[in-house]
Every structure is written in C-alpha cells, then in structure tokens.
Amino acid sequence: MIHELKILKSFADAIISGEKTFEVRHNDRGFQKGDKVRFKVEDPPEKREDHPISKKLYEITYVLNSWGINEGFVVFSIKEAADDNKENQIQELERS
Numbered sequence: 001m002i003h004e005l006k007i008l009k010s011f012a013d014a015i016i017s018g019e020k021t022f023e024v025r026h027n028d029r030g031f032q033k034g035d036k037v038r039f040k041v042e043d044p045p046e047k048r049e050d051h052p053i054s055k056k057l058y059e060i061t062y063v064l065n066s067w068g069i070n071e072g073f074v075v076f077s078i079k080e081a082a083d084d085n086k087e088n089q090i091q092e093l094e095r096s
Contacts, residue, residue: 002036002057003029009043012053015078027065027074035060036081057081 005025007015014020025031037058041048048054058078065074 001032002038003031004038004040006042007039007053009041009048009051012039012041012051015039015058016053016056021079022075022077024073024075027072031060031063031074031076033060033063033076037078 005023011020023037037060038056039053039058041051041053057080059081060076061079062077063074064076069075
C-alpha cells in the first residue's frame with residue numbers, strides 16, 4: 001500500500017538530510033512494515049510541491065504501536081525506497 005501524507009517543510013527537510021528517520025502519526029490508515037509513503041509538503045498558507053521530498057518514495061521498515069505509544073497512534077521508521085519501480089509508483093500517484 002502507498003500512503004500520501006502531508007508534512008511540514010521543517011520535518012521534510014530533516015528527512016531529506018537523513019536526520020529524521022521516523023514518523024509519529026495517528027494510525028487511521030493501518031500502517032504496516034513494507035508499506036510505502038509519499039510526503040507532500042504543506043506549510044499553510046501555501047503548498048510546496050517543488051520540495052525534493054515530493055519526488056521520493058519511502059518504505060516503512062518498522063512499526064511501533066504498543067508500550068509507550070498513546071492508543072490510536074503509531075511510530076514508524078522509514079528509509080528511501082529501492083529504485084525498482086519507484087518512478088512508476090510516483091507517476092501513478094500523481095495521476096490519481
């Protein structure tokens with residue numbers, strides 16, 4: 001499954017630099033290890049589709065939703081997805 005998630009520019013910058021390798025999210029999507037994530041920068045009042053993160057796809061490598069995490073929330077780790085088929089997946093998302 002591929003999830004499209006909104007993100008603030010400061011967090012997107014930290015992911016691009018490699019400093020931030022995790023996300024804390026409300027688990028309304030049933031995030032699973034192996035799922036893919038595409039981020040879209042949205043810093044009100046403008047959308048930032050020119051940010052480099054919008055052209056990347058990330059893979060969820062670990063999901064934590066138990067001890068120490070508030071009910072209904074999840075922490076997951078991410079890494080940039082392997083190149084196989086990544087461009088096709090991004091183009092498919094842009095068409096939908």
